[in-house]
Amino acid sequence: MYEIVWQYDETAPFADDGPADAAAARHMLRQGNDAFARFFDPHRAPGDLTRHIVRVSAQDVGISGKPGEAPTQEPFAAFLSCADARVPVELIFGQQANDLFVVRVAGNVLGDECLGSLNYAVEQLGTVRLLAVLGHTGCGAVSAAVDAYLTPTGYLGMAANRPLQAIVNSLMAPTRGAALVLTAAHGESVKTLPGYRQALIETTVVLNAALSAATLVHNFHDALGERLQVSFGVYDLRHRTVGLPGADGEWEVGLFQPPTSQEGFSAFGHRVAQSRLVREWLAP
Structure with missing residues:
Protein backbone atom coordinates (compact mmCIF):
# COMPACT_ATOMS: atom_id res chain seq x y z
CA MET A 1 0.00 0.00 0.00
CA TYR A 2 1.17 3.52 -0.82
CA GLU A 3 -0.02 6.63 0.99
CA ILE A 4 0.72 10.28 0.24
CA VAL A 5 -0.38 12.32 3.23
CA TRP A 6 -0.71 16.05 3.83
CA GLN A 7 -0.13 16.41 7.55
CA TYR A 8 -0.85 19.30 9.88
CA ASP A 9 0.28 18.79 13.47
CA GLU A 10 -0.82 21.61 15.74
CA THR A 11 1.53 20.39 18.50
CA ALA A 12 4.69 20.46 16.39
CA PRO A 13 6.59 23.61 15.40
CA PHE A 14 6.54 24.26 11.66
CA ALA A 15 9.09 26.38 9.82
CA ASP A 16 7.51 27.61 6.59
CA ASP A 17 10.24 29.96 5.42
CA GLY A 18 10.53 30.19 1.66
CA PRO A 19 13.84 29.95 -0.22
CA ALA A 20 16.02 33.04 -0.17
CA ASP A 21 17.00 32.91 -3.84
CA ALA A 22 16.48 31.04 -7.11
CA ALA A 23 19.19 28.45 -6.41
CA ALA A 24 17.53 27.53 -3.12
CA ALA A 25 14.16 27.29 -4.87
CA ARG A 26 15.57 24.88 -7.45
CA HIS A 27 17.13 22.84 -4.64
CA MET A 28 13.81 22.55 -2.79
CA LEU A 29 12.04 21.43 -5.94
CA ARG A 30 14.78 18.92 -6.74
CA GLN A 31 14.53 17.44 -3.24
CA GLY A 32 10.76 17.19 -3.52
CA ASN A 33 10.91 15.46 -6.90
CA ASP A 34 13.63 13.08 -5.68
CA ALA A 35 11.40 12.02 -2.79
CA PHE A 36 8.38 11.60 -5.09
CA ALA A 37 10.33 9.54 -7.64
CA ARG A 38 11.72 7.22 -4.92
CA PHE A 39 8.34 6.84 -3.25
CA PHE A 40 7.05 4.19 -5.64
CA ASP A 41 10.10 1.95 -5.21
CA PRO A 42 9.22 -1.47 -6.65
CA HIS A 43 11.81 -3.18 -4.44
CA ARG A 44 9.74 -3.53 -1.28
CA ALA A 45 8.08 -6.39 0.51
CA PRO A 46 4.47 -7.11 -0.59
CA GLY A 47 1.96 -5.68 1.84
CA ASP A 48 4.36 -3.13 3.33
CA LEU A 49 2.94 0.32 3.94
CA THR A 50 4.89 3.06 2.20
CA ARG A 51 3.94 6.53 3.38
CA HIS A 52 5.13 9.90 2.11
CA ILE A 53 4.25 12.85 4.32
CA VAL A 54 4.04 16.44 3.11
CA ARG A 55 3.84 18.71 6.14
CA VAL A 56 1.30 21.51 5.85
CA SER A 57 1.31 24.78 7.74
CA ALA A 58 -1.86 25.95 9.40
CA GLN A 59 -1.57 29.39 7.85
CA ASP A 60 -1.35 28.12 4.28
CA VAL A 61 -4.56 26.12 4.54
CA GLY A 62 -6.47 28.87 6.32
CA ILE A 63 -6.59 27.35 9.81
CA SER A 64 -4.71 30.03 11.74
CA GLY A 65 -5.51 33.71 11.82
CA LYS A 66 -8.89 35.32 12.30
CA PRO A 67 -11.98 33.19 11.64
CA GLY A 68 -12.97 33.44 7.96
CA GLU A 69 -9.73 35.16 6.99
CA ALA A 70 -8.08 33.87 3.81
CA PRO A 71 -4.35 33.04 3.85
CA THR A 72 -1.93 35.34 2.06
CA GLN A 73 -0.67 34.04 -1.29
CA GLU A 74 3.05 33.29 -0.86
CA PRO A 75 4.37 30.86 -3.51
CA PHE A 76 8.12 30.55 -3.97
CA ALA A 77 7.94 29.40 -7.61
CA ALA A 78 5.67 30.11 -10.58
CA PHE A 79 5.22 27.38 -13.19
CA LEU A 80 4.02 27.22 -16.76
CA SER A 81 3.00 23.58 -17.12
CA CYS A 82 0.97 21.35 -19.40
CA ALA A 83 -2.67 20.75 -18.52
CA ASP A 84 -2.14 16.98 -18.79
CA ALA A 85 -3.79 15.27 -15.82
CA ARG A 86 -0.76 13.01 -15.36
CA VAL A 87 1.42 15.99 -14.40
CA PRO A 88 0.18 17.27 -11.00
CA VAL A 89 2.86 19.86 -10.39
CA GLU A 90 2.59 20.20 -6.59
CA LEU A 91 2.56 16.42 -6.16
CA ILE A 92 5.57 15.59 -8.34
CA PHE A 93 7.63 18.27 -6.57
CA GLY A 94 6.42 17.31 -3.10
CA GLN A 95 5.04 20.74 -2.27
CA GLN A 96 2.07 21.84 -0.21
CA ALA A 97 -0.67 24.38 -0.78
CA ASN A 98 0.55 27.95 -1.35
CA ASP A 99 4.05 26.86 -2.42
CA LEU A 100 3.58 26.98 -6.20
CA PHE A 101 1.76 29.37 -8.52
CA VAL A 102 0.84 27.13 -11.46
CA VAL A 103 -0.40 28.15 -14.90
CA ARG A 104 -1.52 25.08 -16.84
CA VAL A 105 -2.35 24.91 -20.55
CA ALA A 106 -2.13 22.14 -23.15
CA GLY A 107 1.38 21.88 -24.52
CA ASN A 108 2.62 24.44 -21.94
CA VAL A 109 2.39 27.02 -24.73
CA LEU A 110 3.21 30.57 -23.70
CA GLY A 111 0.20 32.60 -24.85
CA ASP A 112 -0.69 36.12 -23.77
CA GLU A 113 -2.96 34.94 -20.96
CA CYS A 114 -0.25 32.69 -19.54
CA LEU A 115 2.36 35.41 -19.80
CA GLY A 116 0.00 37.84 -18.07
CA SER A 117 -0.55 35.38 -15.23
CA LEU A 118 3.19 34.89 -14.73
CA ASN A 119 3.68 38.65 -14.88
CA TYR A 120 1.17 38.98 -12.03
CA ALA A 121 3.14 36.45 -9.99
CA VAL A 122 6.40 38.34 -10.51
CA GLU A 123 5.03 41.84 -9.94
CA GLN A 124 2.47 41.22 -7.21
CA LEU A 125 3.79 38.22 -5.27
CA GLY A 126 7.11 39.19 -3.79
CA THR A 127 7.87 35.67 -2.58
CA VAL A 128 8.43 34.19 -6.07
CA ARG A 129 12.06 33.17 -6.57
CA LEU A 130 11.78 31.01 -9.67
CA LEU A 131 9.91 31.06 -12.98
CA ALA A 132 9.84 27.56 -14.42
CA VAL A 133 8.53 25.87 -17.56
CA LEU A 134 7.61 22.19 -17.21
CA GLY A 135 7.05 19.98 -20.24
CA HIS A 136 6.47 16.23 -20.12
CA THR A 137 7.21 13.19 -22.23
CA GLY A 138 4.47 11.85 -24.49
CA CYS A 139 2.66 15.21 -24.61
CA GLY A 140 -0.64 14.97 -26.50
CA ALA A 141 -0.59 18.56 -27.72
CA VAL A 142 2.94 18.13 -29.06
CA SER A 143 1.88 14.86 -30.67
CA ALA A 144 -0.91 16.70 -32.50
CA ALA A 145 1.56 19.30 -33.75
CA VAL A 146 4.01 16.62 -34.90
CA ASP A 147 1.24 14.79 -36.76
CA ALA A 148 0.18 18.02 -38.46
CA TYR A 149 3.81 18.65 -39.42
CA LEU A 150 4.33 15.13 -40.79
CA THR A 151 0.97 15.00 -42.60
CA PRO A 152 0.05 18.55 -43.66
CA THR A 153 -3.25 17.42 -45.20
CA GLY A 154 -4.35 16.35 -41.74
CA TYR A 155 -3.89 19.92 -40.56
CA LEU A 156 -6.86 20.90 -42.73
CA GLY A 157 -9.06 18.91 -40.40
CA MET A 158 -8.31 21.43 -37.66
CA ALA A 159 -9.71 24.32 -39.67
CA ALA A 160 -13.02 24.18 -37.83
CA ASN A 161 -11.39 23.70 -34.44
CA ARG A 162 -9.81 27.10 -33.86
CA PRO A 163 -8.79 26.52 -30.21
CA LEU A 164 -6.88 23.34 -31.12
CA GLN A 165 -5.43 25.08 -34.16
CA ALA A 166 -4.11 27.88 -31.96
CA ILE A 167 -2.26 25.41 -29.72
CA VAL A 168 -0.83 23.47 -32.66
CA ASN A 169 0.27 26.68 -34.37
CA SER A 170 2.18 27.69 -31.24
CA LEU A 171 4.03 24.36 -31.32
CA MET A 172 5.04 24.44 -34.98
CA ALA A 173 8.29 26.37 -34.44
CA PRO A 174 9.78 23.89 -31.93
CA THR A 175 8.47 20.99 -34.06
CA ARG A 176 10.27 22.33 -37.12
CA GLY A 177 13.39 22.93 -35.05
CA ALA A 178 13.24 19.37 -33.69
CA ALA A 179 12.97 17.95 -37.22
CA LEU A 180 16.03 19.93 -38.29
CA VAL A 181 18.21 18.82 -35.37
CA LEU A 182 17.21 15.17 -35.82
CA THR A 183 18.19 15.32 -39.48
CA ALA A 184 21.44 17.09 -38.66
CA ALA A 185 22.32 14.51 -36.00
CA HIS A 186 21.19 11.32 -37.74
CA GLY A 187 20.96 12.13 -41.47
CA GLU A 188 18.02 12.31 -43.87
CA SER A 189 17.35 8.60 -43.46
CA VAL A 190 16.17 9.19 -39.90
CA LYS A 191 12.76 10.10 -41.32
CA THR A 192 12.29 6.54 -42.58
CA LEU A 193 12.85 4.86 -39.21
CA PRO A 194 9.76 3.37 -37.50
CA GLY A 195 10.41 5.36 -34.32
CA TYR A 196 10.93 8.70 -36.03
CA ARG A 197 7.51 10.10 -35.07
CA GLN A 198 8.03 9.37 -31.37
CA ALA A 199 11.60 10.66 -31.49
CA LEU A 200 10.31 13.87 -33.07
CA ILE A 201 7.66 14.19 -30.34
CA GLU A 202 10.16 13.85 -27.49
CA THR A 203 12.67 16.19 -29.13
CA THR A 204 9.92 18.75 -29.66
CA VAL A 205 8.79 18.43 -26.03
CA VAL A 206 12.25 19.41 -24.79
CA LEU A 207 12.82 22.20 -27.33
CA ASN A 208 9.36 23.64 -26.70
CA ALA A 209 10.03 23.90 -22.96
CA ALA A 210 13.44 25.46 -23.66
CA LEU A 211 11.97 27.98 -26.10
CA SER A 212 9.24 29.03 -23.66
CA ALA A 213 11.79 29.42 -20.87
CA ALA A 214 14.04 31.52 -23.11
CA THR A 215 11.04 33.71 -23.94
CA LEU A 216 10.45 34.24 -20.22
CA VAL A 217 14.08 35.30 -19.83
CA HIS A 218 13.53 37.91 -22.53
CA ASN A 219 10.23 39.17 -21.09
CA PHE A 220 11.39 39.37 -17.46
CA SER A 231 14.48 27.45 -15.36
CA PHE A 232 12.91 24.59 -17.27
CA GLY A 233 12.68 20.83 -17.30
CA VAL A 234 10.71 17.86 -18.61
CA TYR A 235 8.75 15.41 -16.47
CA ASP A 236 9.45 11.81 -17.51
CA LEU A 237 6.14 10.01 -17.07
CA ARG A 238 7.82 6.62 -16.90
CA HIS A 239 10.35 7.35 -14.17
CA ARG A 240 8.61 10.24 -12.37
CA THR A 241 11.68 12.46 -12.53
CA VAL A 242 12.03 16.03 -13.79
CA GLY A 243 15.16 16.69 -15.80
CA LEU A 244 16.78 17.03 -19.22
CA PRO A 245 19.21 15.11 -21.41
CA GLY A 246 22.67 15.88 -20.04
CA ALA A 247 25.93 16.48 -21.86
CA ASP A 248 26.62 12.72 -21.86
CA GLY A 249 23.21 11.95 -23.36
CA GLU A 250 21.86 10.48 -20.13
CA TRP A 251 18.95 11.88 -18.12
CA GLU A 252 20.06 14.60 -15.70
CA VAL A 253 17.61 15.30 -12.90
CA GLY A 254 16.69 18.87 -11.98
CA LEU A 255 15.56 22.20 -13.40
CA PHE A 256 18.03 24.10 -15.57
CA GLN A 257 18.49 27.54 -17.07
CA PRO A 258 17.59 27.72 -20.78
CA PRO A 259 19.92 28.55 -23.67
CA THR A 260 19.35 32.13 -24.79
CA SER A 261 21.49 32.46 -27.92
CA GLN A 262 21.20 30.90 -31.37
CA GLU A 263 24.48 29.06 -30.82
CA GLY A 264 23.30 27.83 -27.43
CA PHE A 265 20.03 26.52 -28.85
CA SER A 266 21.86 24.79 -31.70
CA ALA A 267 24.20 23.00 -29.30
CA PHE A 268 21.35 22.12 -26.96
CA GLY A 269 19.20 20.76 -29.80
CA HIS A 270 22.07 18.56 -30.99
CA ARG A 271 22.51 17.26 -27.44
CA VAL A 272 18.83 16.35 -27.22
CA ALA A 273 18.86 14.66 -30.63
CA GLN A 274 21.80 12.48 -29.56
CA SER A 275 20.39 11.66 -26.11
CA ARG A 276 19.15 8.32 -24.85
CA LEU A 277 15.64 9.81 -24.62
CA VAL A 278 15.60 10.11 -28.42
CA ARG A 279 17.97 7.31 -29.47
CA GLU A 280 15.88 4.63 -27.80
CA TRP A 281 13.09 5.39 -30.27
CA LEU A 282 15.42 5.39 -33.27
CA ALA A 283 17.16 2.12 -32.43
CA PRO A 284 16.24 -0.83 -34.72
Missing part, protein backbone atom coordinates in the same frame (compact mmCIF):
# COMPACT_ATOMS: atom_id res chain seq x y z
CA HIS A 221 14.98 40.37 -18.14
CA ASP A 222 14.86 43.48 -15.95
CA ALA A 223 13.56 41.53 -12.94
CA LEU A 224 16.03 38.65 -13.10
CA GLY A 225 19.04 38.18 -10.84
CA GLU A 226 20.12 35.91 -8.00
CA ARG A 227 16.73 36.28 -6.30
CA LEU A 228 14.67 35.50 -9.41
CA GLN A 229 15.67 33.26 -12.31
CA VAL A 230 14.09 31.22 -15.10
Whole structure:
Protein backbone atom coordinates (compact mmCIF):
# COMPACT_ATOMS: atom_id res chain seq x y z
CA MET A 1 0.00 0.00 0.00
CA TYR A 2 1.17 3.52 -0.82
CA GLU A 3 -0.02 6.63 0.99
CA ILE A 4 0.72 10.28 0.24
CA VAL A 5 -0.38 12.32 3.23
CA TRP A 6 -0.71 16.05 3.83
CA GLN A 7 -0.13 16.41 7.55
CA TYR A 8 -0.85 19.30 9.88
CA ASP A 9 0.28 18.79 13.47
CA GLU A 10 -0.82 21.61 15.74
CA THR A 11 1.53 20.39 18.50
CA ALA A 12 4.69 20.46 16.39
CA PRO A 13 6.59 23.61 15.40
CA PHE A 14 6.54 24.26 11.66
CA ALA A 15 9.09 26.38 9.82
CA ASP A 16 7.51 27.61 6.59
CA ASP A 17 10.24 29.96 5.42
CA GLY A 18 10.53 30.19 1.66
CA PRO A 19 13.84 29.95 -0.22
CA ALA A 20 16.02 33.04 -0.17
CA ASP A 21 17.00 32.91 -3.84
CA ALA A 22 16.48 31.04 -7.11
CA ALA A 23 19.19 28.45 -6.41
CA ALA A 24 17.53 27.53 -3.12
CA ALA A 25 14.16 27.29 -4.87
CA ARG A 26 15.57 24.88 -7.45
CA HIS A 27 17.13 22.84 -4.64
CA MET A 28 13.81 22.55 -2.79
CA LEU A 29 12.04 21.43 -5.94
CA ARG A 30 14.78 18.92 -6.74
CA GLN A 31 14.53 17.44 -3.24
CA GLY A 32 10.76 17.19 -3.52
CA ASN A 33 10.91 15.46 -6.90
CA ASP A 34 13.63 13.08 -5.68
CA ALA A 35 11.40 12.02 -2.79
CA PHE A 36 8.38 11.60 -5.09
CA ALA A 37 10.33 9.54 -7.64
CA ARG A 38 11.72 7.22 -4.92
CA PHE A 39 8.34 6.84 -3.25
CA PHE A 40 7.05 4.19 -5.64
CA ASP A 41 10.10 1.95 -5.21
CA PRO A 42 9.22 -1.47 -6.65
CA HIS A 43 11.81 -3.18 -4.44
CA ARG A 44 9.74 -3.53 -1.28
CA ALA A 45 8.08 -6.39 0.51
CA PRO A 46 4.47 -7.11 -0.59
CA GLY A 47 1.96 -5.68 1.84
CA ASP A 48 4.36 -3.13 3.33
CA LEU A 49 2.94 0.32 3.94
CA THR A 50 4.89 3.06 2.20
CA ARG A 51 3.94 6.53 3.38
CA HIS A 52 5.13 9.90 2.11
CA ILE A 53 4.25 12.85 4.32
CA VAL A 54 4.04 16.44 3.11
CA ARG A 55 3.84 18.71 6.14
CA VAL A 56 1.30 21.51 5.85
CA SER A 57 1.31 24.78 7.74
CA ALA A 58 -1.86 25.95 9.40
CA GLN A 59 -1.57 29.39 7.85
CA ASP A 60 -1.35 28.12 4.28
CA VAL A 61 -4.56 26.12 4.54
CA GLY A 62 -6.47 28.87 6.32
CA ILE A 63 -6.59 27.35 9.81
CA SER A 64 -4.71 30.03 11.74
CA GLY A 65 -5.51 33.71 11.82
CA LYS A 66 -8.89 35.32 12.30
CA PRO A 67 -11.98 33.19 11.64
CA GLY A 68 -12.97 33.44 7.96
CA GLU A 69 -9.73 35.16 6.99
CA ALA A 70 -8.08 33.87 3.81
CA PRO A 71 -4.35 33.04 3.85
CA THR A 72 -1.93 35.34 2.06
CA GLN A 73 -0.67 34.04 -1.29
CA GLU A 74 3.05 33.29 -0.86
CA PRO A 75 4.37 30.86 -3.51
CA PHE A 76 8.12 30.55 -3.97
CA ALA A 77 7.94 29.40 -7.61
CA ALA A 78 5.67 30.11 -10.58
CA PHE A 79 5.22 27.38 -13.19
CA LEU A 80 4.02 27.22 -16.76
CA SER A 81 3.00 23.58 -17.12
CA CYS A 82 0.97 21.35 -19.40
CA ALA A 83 -2.67 20.75 -18.52
CA ASP A 84 -2.14 16.98 -18.79
CA ALA A 85 -3.79 15.27 -15.82
CA ARG A 86 -0.76 13.01 -15.36
CA VAL A 87 1.42 15.99 -14.40
CA PRO A 88 0.18 17.27 -11.00
CA VAL A 89 2.86 19.86 -10.39
CA GLU A 90 2.59 20.20 -6.59
CA LEU A 91 2.56 16.42 -6.16
CA ILE A 92 5.57 15.59 -8.34
CA PHE A 93 7.63 18.27 -6.57
CA GLY A 94 6.42 17.31 -3.10
CA GLN A 95 5.04 20.74 -2.27
CA GLN A 96 2.07 21.84 -0.21
CA ALA A 97 -0.67 24.38 -0.78
CA ASN A 98 0.55 27.95 -1.35
CA ASP A 99 4.05 26.86 -2.42
CA LEU A 100 3.58 26.98 -6.20
CA PHE A 101 1.76 29.37 -8.52
CA VAL A 102 0.84 27.13 -11.46
CA VAL A 103 -0.40 28.15 -14.90
CA ARG A 104 -1.52 25.08 -16.84
CA VAL A 105 -2.35 24.91 -20.55
CA ALA A 106 -2.13 22.14 -23.15
CA GLY A 107 1.38 21.88 -24.52
CA ASN A 108 2.62 24.44 -21.94
CA VAL A 109 2.39 27.02 -24.73
CA LEU A 110 3.21 30.57 -23.70
CA GLY A 111 0.20 32.60 -24.85
CA ASP A 112 -0.69 36.12 -23.77
CA GLU A 113 -2.96 34.94 -20.96
CA CYS A 114 -0.25 32.69 -19.54
CA LEU A 115 2.36 35.41 -19.80
CA GLY A 116 0.00 37.84 -18.07
CA SER A 117 -0.55 35.38 -15.23
CA LEU A 118 3.19 34.89 -14.73
CA ASN A 119 3.68 38.65 -14.88
CA TYR A 120 1.17 38.98 -12.03
CA ALA A 121 3.14 36.45 -9.99
CA VAL A 122 6.40 38.34 -10.51
CA GLU A 123 5.03 41.84 -9.94
CA GLN A 124 2.47 41.22 -7.21
CA LEU A 125 3.79 38.22 -5.27
CA GLY A 126 7.11 39.19 -3.79
CA THR A 127 7.87 35.67 -2.58
CA VAL A 128 8.43 34.19 -6.07
CA ARG A 129 12.06 33.17 -6.57
CA LEU A 130 11.78 31.01 -9.67
CA LEU A 131 9.91 31.06 -12.98
CA ALA A 132 9.84 27.56 -14.42
CA VAL A 133 8.53 25.87 -17.56
CA LEU A 134 7.61 22.19 -17.21
CA GLY A 135 7.05 19.98 -20.24
CA HIS A 136 6.47 16.23 -20.12
CA THR A 137 7.21 13.19 -22.23
CA GLY A 138 4.47 11.85 -24.49
CA CYS A 139 2.66 15.21 -24.61
CA GLY A 140 -0.64 14.97 -26.50
CA ALA A 141 -0.59 18.56 -27.72
CA VAL A 142 2.94 18.13 -29.06
CA SER A 143 1.88 14.86 -30.67
CA ALA A 144 -0.91 16.70 -32.50
CA ALA A 145 1.56 19.30 -33.75
CA VAL A 146 4.01 16.62 -34.90
CA ASP A 147 1.24 14.79 -36.76
CA ALA A 148 0.18 18.02 -38.46
CA TYR A 149 3.81 18.65 -39.42
CA LEU A 150 4.33 15.13 -40.79
CA THR A 151 0.97 15.00 -42.60
CA PRO A 152 0.05 18.55 -43.66
CA THR A 153 -3.25 17.42 -45.20
CA GLY A 154 -4.35 16.35 -41.74
CA TYR A 155 -3.89 19.92 -40.56
CA LEU A 156 -6.86 20.90 -42.73
CA GLY A 157 -9.06 18.91 -40.40
CA MET A 158 -8.31 21.43 -37.66
CA ALA A 159 -9.71 24.32 -39.67
CA ALA A 160 -13.02 24.18 -37.83
CA ASN A 161 -11.39 23.70 -34.44
CA ARG A 162 -9.81 27.10 -33.86
CA PRO A 163 -8.79 26.52 -30.21
CA LEU A 164 -6.88 23.34 -31.12
CA GLN A 165 -5.43 25.08 -34.16
CA ALA A 166 -4.11 27.88 -31.96
CA ILE A 167 -2.26 25.41 -29.72
CA VAL A 168 -0.83 23.47 -32.66
CA ASN A 169 0.27 26.68 -34.37
CA SER A 170 2.18 27.69 -31.24
CA LEU A 171 4.03 24.36 -31.32
CA MET A 172 5.04 24.44 -34.98
CA ALA A 173 8.29 26.37 -34.44
CA PRO A 174 9.78 23.89 -31.93
CA THR A 175 8.47 20.99 -34.06
CA ARG A 176 10.27 22.33 -37.12
CA GLY A 177 13.39 22.93 -35.05
CA ALA A 178 13.24 19.37 -33.69
CA ALA A 179 12.97 17.95 -37.22
CA LEU A 180 16.03 19.93 -38.29
CA VAL A 181 18.21 18.82 -35.37
CA LEU A 182 17.21 15.17 -35.82
CA THR A 183 18.19 15.32 -39.48
CA ALA A 184 21.44 17.09 -38.66
CA ALA A 185 22.32 14.51 -36.00
CA HIS A 186 21.19 11.32 -37.74
CA GLY A 187 20.96 12.13 -41.47
CA GLU A 188 18.02 12.31 -43.87
CA SER A 189 17.35 8.60 -43.46
CA VAL A 190 16.17 9.19 -39.90
CA LYS A 191 12.76 10.10 -41.32
CA THR A 192 12.29 6.54 -42.58
CA LEU A 193 12.85 4.86 -39.21
CA PRO A 194 9.76 3.37 -37.50
CA GLY A 195 10.41 5.36 -34.32
CA TYR A 196 10.93 8.70 -36.03
CA ARG A 197 7.51 10.10 -35.07
CA GLN A 198 8.03 9.37 -31.37
CA ALA A 199 11.60 10.66 -31.49
CA LEU A 200 10.31 13.87 -33.07
CA ILE A 201 7.66 14.19 -30.34
CA GLU A 202 10.16 13.85 -27.49
CA THR A 203 12.67 16.19 -29.13
CA THR A 204 9.92 18.75 -29.66
CA VAL A 205 8.79 18.43 -26.03
CA VAL A 206 12.25 19.41 -24.79
CA LEU A 207 12.82 22.20 -27.33
CA ASN A 208 9.36 23.64 -26.70
CA ALA A 209 10.03 23.90 -22.96
CA ALA A 210 13.44 25.46 -23.66
CA LEU A 211 11.97 27.98 -26.10
CA SER A 212 9.24 29.03 -23.66
CA ALA A 213 11.79 29.42 -20.87
CA ALA A 214 14.04 31.52 -23.11
CA THR A 215 11.04 33.71 -23.94
CA LEU A 216 10.45 34.24 -20.22
CA VAL A 217 14.08 35.30 -19.83
CA HIS A 218 13.53 37.91 -22.53
CA ASN A 219 10.23 39.17 -21.09
CA PHE A 220 11.39 39.37 -17.46
CA HIS A 221 14.98 40.37 -18.14
CA ASP A 222 14.86 43.48 -15.95
CA ALA A 223 13.56 41.53 -12.94
CA LEU A 224 16.03 38.65 -13.10
CA GLY A 225 19.04 38.18 -10.84
CA GLU A 226 20.12 35.91 -8.00
CA ARG A 227 16.73 36.28 -6.30
CA LEU A 228 14.67 35.50 -9.41
CA GLN A 229 15.67 33.26 -12.31
CA VAL A 230 14.09 31.22 -15.10
CA SER A 231 14.48 27.45 -15.36
CA PHE A 232 12.91 24.59 -17.27
CA GLY A 233 12.68 20.83 -17.30
CA VAL A 234 10.71 17.86 -18.61
CA TYR A 235 8.75 15.41 -16.47
CA ASP A 236 9.45 11.81 -17.51
CA LEU A 237 6.14 10.01 -17.07
CA ARG A 238 7.82 6.62 -16.90
CA HIS A 239 10.35 7.35 -14.17
CA ARG A 240 8.61 10.24 -12.37
CA THR A 241 11.68 12.46 -12.53
CA VAL A 242 12.03 16.03 -13.79
CA GLY A 243 15.16 16.69 -15.80
CA LEU A 244 16.78 17.03 -19.22
CA PRO A 245 19.21 15.11 -21.41
CA GLY A 246 22.67 15.88 -20.04
CA ALA A 247 25.93 16.48 -21.86
CA ASP A 248 26.62 12.72 -21.86
CA GLY A 249 23.21 11.95 -23.36
CA GLU A 250 21.86 10.48 -20.13
CA TRP A 251 18.95 11.88 -18.12
CA GLU A 252 20.06 14.60 -15.70
CA VAL A 253 17.61 15.30 -12.90
CA GLY A 254 16.69 18.87 -11.98
CA LEU A 255 15.56 22.20 -13.40
CA PHE A 256 18.03 24.10 -15.57
CA GLN A 257 18.49 27.54 -17.07
CA PRO A 258 17.59 27.72 -20.78
CA PRO A 259 19.92 28.55 -23.67
CA THR A 260 19.35 32.13 -24.79
CA SER A 261 21.49 32.46 -27.92
CA GLN A 262 21.20 30.90 -31.37
CA GLU A 263 24.48 29.06 -30.82
CA GLY A 264 23.30 27.83 -27.43
CA PHE A 265 20.03 26.52 -28.85
CA SER A 266 21.86 24.79 -31.70
CA ALA A 267 24.20 23.00 -29.30
CA PHE A 268 21.35 22.12 -26.96
CA GLY A 269 19.20 20.76 -29.80
CA HIS A 270 22.07 18.56 -30.99
CA ARG A 271 22.51 17.26 -27.44
CA VAL A 272 18.83 16.35 -27.22
CA ALA A 273 18.86 14.66 -30.63
CA GLN A 274 21.80 12.48 -29.56
CA SER A 275 20.39 11.66 -26.11
CA ARG A 276 19.15 8.32 -24.85
CA LEU A 277 15.64 9.81 -24.62
CA VAL A 278 15.60 10.11 -28.42
CA ARG A 279 17.97 7.31 -29.47
CA GLU A 280 15.88 4.63 -27.80
CA TRP A 281 13.09 5.39 -30.27
CA LEU A 282 15.42 5.39 -33.27
CA ALA A 283 17.16 2.12 -32.43
CA PRO A 284 16.24 -0.83 -34.72
